[in-house]
Amino acid sequence: MFHVVQCRPLRLITENGLSGTCLKLMLSRPVAFAQIWKSWFSSRSLVGNKNIILMGPPGAGKTTVGRIVGQKLDCPVIDIDDHVLETTWNMSVSEKLQEVGNEQFLEEEGKALLKLSASGSVISLTGSNPMHAVGMQHMKKNGIVVYLDVPTTVIMSRLKSMKVDRIVGHSSGISLKDILQFRKQFYKRWYDIRVLCGGDIAAEVIAEKVLDAVKRYQNSELETFISARSSRSGRSMEKDSRKYFSDVVTEGLAPDGGLFVPERGLPKFTAEEWQSLIEATYIERAQVMLERCIHPADIPASKLAEIIRTAYGENFTCSKIAPVRHLAGNQFLLELFHGPTASFKDFALQMVPHIFAYCIPRSCNYLVLVATSGDTGSAVLDGFSRLHDTDKQRIAVINFFPEDGVSPIQKSQMIGCQKENAWSVGVKSDFDFCQTAIKQIFTNSDYTGFLTVEYGTALAAANSINWARLLPQIVYHASAYLDLVHQDIIPFGSPVDVCIPTGNFGNILGALYAKMMGIPIRKCICASNENNVLTDFVRTGVYDLRGRKLIPTFSPAVDILKSSNLERYLHLIANEDGQLVTQLYNQLENQGHFQLRKDLLEKLQQDLVAGWCSEEDCLAAIHSVYTTTGYILDTHTAVAKVVADRLQDRTCPIIISSTAHYSKFAPAILRALRIAEINQNPLSQLHLLSSYSPLPPVHWGLLETLKKQGNEDHQVCAADMSMLMSHIETLIQNHFM
Numbered sequence: 001m002f003h004v005v006q007c008r009p010l011r012l013i014t015e016n017g018l019s020g021t022c023l024k025l026m027l028s029r030p031v032a033f034a035q036i037w038k039s040w041f042s043s044r045s046l047v048g049n050k051n052i053i054l055m056g057p058p059g060a061g062k063t064t065v066g067r068i069v070g071q072k073l074d075c076p077v078i079d080i081d082d083h084v085l086e087t088t089w090n091m092s093v094s095e096k097l098q099e100v101g102n103e104q105f106l107e108e109e110g111k112a113l114l115k116l117s118a119s120g121s122v123i124s125l126t127g128s129n130p131m132h133a134v135g136m137q138h139m140k141k142n143g144i145v146v147y148l149d150v151p152t153t154v155i156m157s158r159l160k161s162m163k164v165d166r167i168v169g170h171s172s173g174i175s176l177k178d179i180l181q182f183r184k185q186f187y188k189r190w191y192d193i194r195v196l197c198g199g200d201i202a203a204e205v206i207a208e209k210v211l212d213a214v215k216r217y218q219n220s221e222l223e224t225f226i227s228a229r230s231s232r233s234g235r236s237m238e239k240d241s242r243k244y245f246s247d248v249v250t251e252g253l254a255p256d257g258g259l260f261v262p263e264r265g266l267p268k269f270t271a272e273e274w275q276s277l278i279e280a281t282y283i284e285r286a287q288v289m290l291e292r293c294i295h296p297a298d299i300p301a302s303k304l305a306e307i308i309r310t311a312y313g314e315n316f317t318c319s320k321i322a323p324v325r326h327l328a329g330n331q332f333l334l335e336l337f338h339g340p341t342a343s344f345k346d347f348a349l350q351m352v353p354h355i356f357a358y359c360i361p362r363s364c365n366y367l368v369l370v371a372t373s374g375d376t377g378s379a380v381l382d383g384f385s386r387l388h389d390t391d392k393q394r395i396a397v398i399n400f401f402p403e404d405g406v407s408p409i410q411k412s413q414m415i416g417c418q419k420e421n422a423w424s425v426g427v428k429s430d431f432d433f434c435q436t437a438i439k440q441i442f443t444n445s446d447y448t449g450f451l452t453v454e455y456g457t458a459l460a461a462a463n464s465i466n467w468a469r470l471l472p473q474i475v476y477h478a479s480a481y482l483d484l485v486h487q488d489i490i491p492f493g494s495p496v497d498v499c500i501p502t503g504n505f506g507n508i509l510g511a512l513y514a515k516m517m518g519i520p521i522r523k524c525i526c527a528s529n530e531n532n533v534l535t536d537f538v539r540t541g542v543y544d545l546r547g548r549k550l551i552p553t554f555s556p557a558v559d560i561l562k563s564s565n566l567e568r569y570l571h572l573i574a575n576e577d578g579q580l581v582t583q584l585y586n587q588l589e590n591q592g593h594f595q596l597r598k599d600l601l602e603k604l605q606q607d608l609v610a611g612w613c614s615e616e617d618c619l620a621a622i623h624s625v626y627t628t629t630g631y632i633l634d635t636h637t638a639v640a641k642v643v644a645d646r647l648q649d650r651t652c653p654i655i656i657s658s659t660a661h662y663s664k665f666a667p668a669i670l671r672a673l674r675i676a677e678i679n680q681n682p683l684s685q686l687h688l689l690s691s692y693s694p695l696p697p698v699h700w701g702l703l704e705t706l707k708k709q710g711n712e713d714h715q716v717c718a719a720d721m722s723m724l725m726s727h728i729e730t731l732i733q734n735h736f737m
Contacts, residue, residue, distance in 0.1 A: 046073060049119045052214060053139055055187060056148035057180055058127035058167050059158035061203050065148065066124035068207035076121040080113070080129060088112045093126070097168060105168055110135035118142070128168040130186040140190065144217060146210055147191035149288075151276050152180050154199040191301060193217050194291055198272035220244065220297035222264065225467065228571035229258030229582040245298040246359040249352075249468045250366070252461030253442045258581070259567050260467045266474075267292040269518040271493065274478075278486050282321035283312050285482065286475045289517075293471050299358060307358070311351040315340050315386075317700060322347070322476040324483040328629065330650055332489075333637070333658045334480045335696070341413065342661035342699040343557070344507060345379035348464075348472040353383045355468050356460065357391040365457040365736045367728065368397040369441065371434035372463075373503060374406045374557045375660055377414040377424060378705075380462045385419035396421040396735045397462065398728060400434045403427060403716055406556050409664050409682040409702070415714045416705040421735065425727055429719035430550045432562050435463070435504075437724055447725060455732050464506030465564050473510030478519045480655050489653060495522035497654040499644040501636040502526045502534055503558030505565035507657060512569060512607060522652060526610040527643035529553045529618070533561050538610035541601035543584075544593040554618055554635040554668040557660065562588075570596075573603040611643035618642065622662075622672035632669060632694045634662040661699040663689065682706055 052069060054062040063079050070077035078084065081093055089096050089108075097105050110132030116123075119142055130136055139145070156177060159167075167179060193213045197206050216222070225243040243251070248260040269292075277285050286308050291301055299307070312321050318338040325333045339346025360366055370380045377399040384397045401414060403426030414424045427434050441447060442459060451457050464470060477498065485492045498521055500508045508524050515521040528535045530551045537543045545561055553559055567581060574580045584594040596604065613621075621638040625631055633641060637658040648654045662669045666685035670676075675688065683706045690698040717723050 046211070046214060047120070047144060047218065049142065051118055051121045051123050051139075051143040052210070053123045053125060053143040053145045054148060054210070055125045055130055055145055055191060056127070056150060056197075057152075057155050057183060057187070058164065059155045059162065060127070060148040060150045060197065061206060062124040062148060064203045065206050065210060066122045068203055069210055070122040072207065072211060073122065076118075078116070078118060078121050078123045080116075080124060080126050084112055084116055085109065085126070088115070102168055106131055114138050126168075127183070130190050131168075131183065136190050140192075144193065144214060145191045146213065147187050147194045148197050148206065148210075149187075149194050149276070150197045151199070151279055152177060153279065154197075154276075155180055157199070188305060189302070192296060194288065194301065196269075196273040196276050196288065198276045201272055217296055220295045223295045224263045225260040226263045226578070227254030227256050227258035228261050228567050228578060229254070229256050229585070230578040231582075245294050245467075249356055249359045249466065250458070250460055252459075252463075252466045253439065255443075256582075257439065257443050258578070259465055259564065261568050261571055262467075266513055266517050268516070271518070274482065274518055275485075275492050278482050278492070280482075282476075282479055283308055285479050286312070286472070289475050289478065290471060293474075299355065303358060307351060307354040310354055315346070315350050322479055324480050324487070324655065327625070327631070327641075327656070330648070330653050331641075331644060332480075332484065332653055332655050334476065334655050335658050336476060337634070337658060337661035337699065339379070340701045341375070341378040341382050341417065341705075342664055342702050343375035343379060344473075344476075344657065344659040345375045346383075347476055348469040349376070349379040349383035349462065350386070351383075351472055352462060352466070352468050353380075353387055353395070356462075357387055357395060360395070360460075362394075364452075365394045365455070365732075366396075366460050367451075367457050367732055368395065368460045368462045369438050369728070370397060370399045370462045371431065371438050372399055372401045372406075372414075373431035373559055374401070374410045375664070376463065377401050377406075378410070378417045381414065381417035381419065381422040381424065384462075385417070385422045387421075392419075392421040394736075396731070397423070398731055399424045400427050400438065400717075400724070401425075402430045402434060405430050405550075405552060405559065407665050407667070408680070409666055409685070409706070410556070412682045413664070413702060413705055416708055418714065423731060424714045425724075426714060426716040427719055427724070428716065431560055432550060433719050435562065435564065437721055438463070439465075440721065441725065441728075451729070451732065455729075455736060457732050457736055463564070464504055470506060470510055470513070470565070473507055474513045474517065477511040477514040477521070477655075478517070481514075481519050481521070484653060484655075493520055495520045495652050497521070497523045497525060497648060497652060498657065499525035499527055499640045499648070499654055500657040501555065501558050501640045501659055502528060503531075503560035503563065505534070505563040505569065507659065508608075509565045509569055512572075515607070516572075524608050525640075525643060525647050525654075526608055527640040528610065528612040529555045529558055529639050530612065530614060531559050531561060532612035534563060534566075535610040535612045537566075538604065538608050541596035541598075541604070542593065543588060543595075545588070546592040554615055554665065555639050557636055558639070569604075570600075573600055573607075609647055611647050613639040613642040619668065619672040622669060623674065626673060626694075630695050632662045632673075632689075632696075634658065634660045635665045635668050636660055638672075661696070661702065662694075663699040663702045 054066050056062055066077050085093055113135035195209045195213050225248045254260055287305055316338045323335050327333050336344035381399055418424055448459055484490050498511045502508045508526055511524050526534050526538055530553055571581050587594040618635055618638045621642050622633050625633050640656045644654055644656055663686055686698050717727055
């Protein structure tokens with residue numbers, strides 16, 4: 001036993017290099033070496049030799065939270081202000097700032113940080129430490145940086161109550177708010193983990209959130225994925241073949257033919273966490289939500305931020321990305337068509353190619369297969385064509401679409417979006433054939449094995465069967481609700497309904513997942529056109545394809561009879577009973593129908609209601625809305641509008657997903673508005689629509705694509721599996737060989 005007598009901070013260094021304790025050891029209490037060793041060991045059970053480094057603006061509570069975390073871990077606590085800066089300078093921080101000024105202060109502060117050597121400690125940074133790059137690089141070498149993300153309005157209020165009217169960088173002509181906003185770029189650059197901190201959350205609660213976040217960061221083993229068709233007994237036998245986010249992005253479909261779902265479900269946000277995002281931009285909301293859905297071992301926060309900025313920073317025509325517009329009464333439109341190809345598919349497909357390029361191994365080429373009923377094709381072609389040149393050399397995409405089952409402008413757009421690594425193939429069949437063919441190709445191990453061995457090429461999927469496609473859709477449904485709160489339409493916690501034109505069930509599943517994560521969505525209204533198999537299913541629990549033939553309509557993106565993503569929702573309401581899901585889908589495949597048990601139907605109807613719209617009613621809705629408001633709905637949004645009018649009870653706001661820009665469906669729009677077509681040329685049709693000064697204006701990206709199309713052509717294939725496989729092989733040879 002030895003005694004340490006010290007009245008100011010002391011750094012202890014053992015023979016094996018263990019360091020990092022700035023402790024105030026008081027004369028009245030002897031400190032046993034065994035206690036120090038216990039402290040060192042217990043902290044390592046969570047973070048090993050690394051430090052937990054708390055970062056955030058002044059007033060975020062770093063010092064208080066740091067002390068609590070240190071107590072819970074029984075490990076040393078270092079406050080940079082008290083234990084490093086003031087000790088080094090022999091004066092207070094405010095005195096130093098006054099002596100040297102802002103710029104020199106940051107340099108002196110950074111130099112002091114470089115002298116700190118610590119491990120197994122909780123370190124509370126100053127609010128300005130992250131502005132010194134070299135100092136932060138030094139800290140990150142042996143630390144996990146935790147960003148206490150507090151809304152600026154809350155920080156302003158706290159600083160006012162603390163009578164703080166000046167921080168580093170603050171000078172005349174620059175407001176405190178502007179300085180706090182300016183600093184955010186530095187916090188976002190350095191953190192490994194973000195912890196959302198609302199206005200009234202106790203420091204004890206934040207400390208627990210910090211510990212939970214660090215535990216998650218250290219243990220990616222908990223965030224695995226399973227097939228929606230896997231049995232519980234089968235899962236216990238598959239521990240050596242766990243699937244992580246990176247795996248499901250590249251593989252697309254599970255080996256048993258099922259769709260991947262997160263084994264432990266999606267993360268839940270508290271009401272306080274959601275409220276902390278009310279003032280946030282769309283990009284900030286996306287970053288926060290996706291960080292919680294994608295483990296940093298798969299994509300670190302800094303890389304994820306880069307991907308999100310690339311996806312949404314300059315490619316969308318509206319700065320709000322997914323604005324919410326009041327239509328009439330209690331109805332609001334969620335405009336999802338401001339991306340480069342004018343549909344909601346851009347939200348996922350401007351992001352997924354970059355996620356895919358990051359996650360795949362560098363040792364193999366990848367061919368991405370896509371089936372589309374219209375909008376996905378151009379979105380996936382555009383998204384993958386925006387990859388860096390080095391990535392385009394190893395990643396290519398083939399888009400299969402029904403040759404006669406999309407609108408003329410959609411077809412022109414898909415042909416015009418072809419690039420050196422992105423091709424369109426028209427299939428002489430419908431979307432259901434295209435989608436089923438891709439699923440069969442993925443589960444044909446002989447064929448996929450042949451492609452890998454012969455050409456060094458693996459197959460991947462970019463349809464909404466790919467889990468990564470769904471995550472961005474959750475974001476915009478959550479963001480729409482937060483926008484209504486931000487606009488003072490509703491207080492946080494009040495419910496809304498959503499109405500979504502639905503075909504493959506991916507978009508509406510995104511809304512259901514947002515509800516699971518804590519957004520107060522009351523009912524999801526599933527809107528179908530005359531291909532109303534989902535309407536019948538939601539109402540009766542019977543999914544019946546017997547005798548049904550696909551009907552081409554004015555809303556081709558929902559001309560679908562087999563809704564792939566429904567499988568994920570059934571897995572959810574069946575309490576993850578993959579055997580039941582397998583049984584239902586085997587019955588659908590073999591007999592053309594299945595029926596839900598009564599208890600499952602009751603669960604489903606707690607979330608969903610459904611209706612459908614005729615072609616005549618769709619066109620009438622477009623005409624009516626334009627006549628009364630000057631706004632033009634696309635055909636899919638019109639389907640949702642008709643169904644919303646019939647099914648809403650008007651006791652709460654309803655958000656209608658406007659999934660595509662009307663420009664893509666000019667012939668139907670011209671007919672609905674009772675405007676005679678001048679000719680069949682898609683570009684001429686758009687110019688005619690534009691002459692009416694519509695709201696919103698004709699989509700610029702679509703105009704540009706059609707102008708560039710020229711004489712480009714595409715391949716056409718018979719509805720035959722061997723022909724599709726032959727096309728795939730030929731395109732692999734042409735691009736990768």
